[in-house]
Amino acid sequence: MMIRPAELAAIKAGTVDLAFRRWARPRVVVGTRMRTSVGVVEVTSVEQVSVSSLRAEDARRAGAPSLAALKEALAARSDDPAWRIGLTYAGPDPREALRAAVPDAEEIAAINARLDRLDAASSHGAWTRETLDLIDLHPTVRAPDLAARVGRETADFKKDVRKLKELGLTESLAIGYLLSPRGEAVVDAGLPAPRQRAPRESGTPLPRNIGAPATRALREVGVTTLEQVAGRTAAELAAIHGVGPIAITRLREALAEKGLAYRDE
Structure with a gap:
């Protein structure tokens, strides 16, 4: 379910708690939790509605400028049912805290075991350590350029990086990636000595x-x-x-x- 940045910000602020969509069938269910740029958004309700039954309060809660604007937005794909989706902000993305959590030796062993399983399941061979090392040595470099360095298609490369992100080892930037502190600890554990890196820039990265x-x-x-x-x-x-x-x-x-x-x- 795609939600525009302005709507996400309003959901986080609590000023928007509804969305309306035209779908042949629901694409989310109650309890669906979506990781977004502002954190986790949870679906609290899903119900089919008649567009003619919508009221100004629905438009306000959905962040639409007016009831007419909401109905106009729902005019497309009119053969599909209209759905009212309840939404709430459910907190920050848990991967943010995970990225900052530097693992101890036992955790590093468990992470390495998980990386071994990802390598074993891959159709193109071991890739996890190579990718971590690539990102570590070439931070903030475009994904297509990183993929080209290892002879891979960009889409497949990005899919694999997302698997590392799920483990809290990488973070995505507007351009390219960085290893998280957690990822740096895993990489350093496999080196004779910790790698020398430029100091992390303080502040909030650009969206x-x-x-x-x-x-x-x-x-x-x-x-x-x-x-x-x-x-x-x-x-x-x-x-x-x-x-x-x-x-x-x-x-x-x-x-x-x-x-x-x-x-x-």
């Missing part, structure tokens, strides 16, 4: 949904965190080639989630 062109443009001027974004005005950032209106809006939303704002707002 992934601003797009690669905007991310690259901001990096070029030294803006790599939301805290640094908050030191600029929206007009200053909009004047940077590659930072368009959508990126400005999504940055504003991300800033608001952290209790921040552009310098002039």
Whole structure:
């Protein structure tokens, strides 16, 4: 179930708790928990409704500007039933805490056993340690470029990286990946000595949904965190080639989630 960034932010804030969709059959059930850019969103109800029965309160709870706008959005695919989905924010993504949890020797042994099983189940041979090492040595590099380095298709490479992310070993950035502290500990455990790495940048990473062109443009001027974004005005950032209106809006939303704002707002 796709939910737009602005709606996700409103669900987290508690101002939106409904969504409406046209589906031939429900694609979620009560209790479905979706990991999103703002954390975990849980489905609390699913019921078929008549569009004619919707009221202004439904539109408000769904974050629509008006009842007419909500009905207009549901006009497409009118042959499919309309569904009212109840939603609630269920907390941060548990993988965030897992990434920061540095494992002890026993945990590292268990993680390595899990990596061995992933390697054994792979049709293209052992890949887990190679991929961890690749990300460690080439942080913030585009997935297609990383995949090309090891002769793999990008889609399959990204699918495997997601498996490592599930274990809390990697984190996805707007462009490329980083090893988490947990992932670094696993890699270092297999080396004669801990690898020397650049210090981790403090602050909140730029949101992934601003797009690669905007991310690259901001990096070029030294803006790599939301805290640094908050030191600029929206007009200053909009004047940077590659930072368009959508990126400005999504940055504003991300800033608001952290209790921040552009310098002039």
